Amino acid sequence: MTNYFNIKQKLKSEFGKNVATLFSGTALAQFVPLIVMPILTRLYTPSDYGVLAVFVAITAIIATISTLRYDIAILLPSEDVKAMTIALLSIFCVLMTSIFSLIILCASHKNIISLIKSPEMNLWVYAIPLSIFFIGCNNVLTCWLNRHKQFRKLAINRVTVAVVAAAATLTFGFYGFSYSGLILGSLIGQFTTMIMLMIWTWRDMINGFRNFKWISIRQRSKEYKKFPLFSLPADWVNSFSQQLPVLALGRFFGQGVVGHFSFSQKILGMPLSLLSQSILDVFKQRASSDYSKYGNCRHIFDKTAKTLTALSIVPLAIIFFFAPLIFKIVFGNEWEQAGQYTRYLAPLYFFRFIASPLSYVFYVTNRQDADLIGQIGLLLSTIGSMLLGAHFNNPNVAIISFSFGYIIVYSFYFWGAKRLSTGRKNIFFYEKD
Secondary structure, three states: OHHHHHHHHHHHHHHHHHHHHHHHHHHHHHHHHHHHHHHHHHHOOHHHHHHHHHHHHHHHHHHOOOOOOHHHHHHOOOOHHHHHHHHHHHHHHHHHHHHHHHHHHHHOHHHHHHHHOOHHHOOHHHHHHHHHHHHHHHHHHHHHHHHOOOHHHHHHHHHHHHHHHHHHHHHHHHOOOOHHHHHHHHHHHHHHHHHHHHHHHHHHHHHHHHOOOHHHHHHHHHHOOHHHHHHHHHHHHHHHHHHHHHHHHHHHHOHHHHHHHHHHHHHHHHHHHHHHHHHHHHHHHHHHHHHHHHOOOHHHHHHHHHHHHHHHHHHHHHHHHHHHHHHHHHHOHHHHHHHHHHHHHHHHHHHHHHHHHHOOHHHHOOOHHHHHHHHHHHHHHHHHHHHHHHHHOOHHHHHHHHHHHHHHHHHHHHHHHHHHHOOOOOEOOEOOO
16 A cells, blocks of 8 residues: 555656646747737737638648547557557658648649638648648657657757747748748748757657568557547547638638637637646656556546646636736737637636646547547537627627537536546447447
């Protein structure tokens, strides 16, 4: 009993140390963008941010499928050889996805521009495959470092990239670039991330290529086939659900509304998503390890849930009550509407901040099928809210109903993940035979 208690305390200490490492890096990484944001809002207009949002939306939707979600499985094998095979499989999928997306975007260029009603994207459509390649490779390399608990390097990467991206975007803005400066800044940040991760992982990657065997690739692809079969459609539906409001609001209400909406998402998501990601990076490793050893990950689930709640409740409460005034003072009168949208979205981000990292339990427990059902629920909620806003010709209706629908689905997500963390197989919306 004493030995168990000592092991438990050691694991808690390691978890806290790893979270603190990524948290400090994340906090520093957010400091630079938050400092320069009031300058950026005076260099770029809401419409400029609207064009950036459309570029990011299209990229994110395609990038989600780039690895076929095999990158998630890198954490699972006990042997590094198997994990490296999965990493190489993921990189191959990224390369193929980037090439095919370039072909499709070139062939359907005019139709895409007509559909999204964003002529500013005319030339930038061709940069989307490059961004997809950067994002896909970054996801794979990050998972590899995560597997080996290289959290300090991940923290350093986030700080460096934040500085580089902010500096690039500011420079382009001072030289009179409009939306193109925002897009270029984003691409430079993604490229910087990839270069740094490659520097830290190149030895492992070269060794992996030296031992490369197609038969091993086929074996791993079959062994972890549930990821492309269930995780891929689930995550794609999730990505599409998150990006659909940007595309729908742009089509129905114009780039100005999209700019305000995407900027409010950026302000809410920038600190919260990276903080959430920092905790997720550690939670993934611990939850996978605990479930493999003990058949449940209840302890780390409860600990992480409490941490997420404590970190988010006060800041989001302040944002809910004072966002319009804060935005007007800090970012300028032109951005007051974005503050109003931020108020509408604050409750959603509170629930997302808690439920999203913890939903990794669906992967740990091999219940990607149930996760897919939940993601479909998010998509249906998003479509309904956008159509409701279009019916009333009112973006406020669309955004408020969008927030409310997500709150409901994320609440059920949390409940399902909590039940699975205890070792149960049956959950509220699906029961496995």
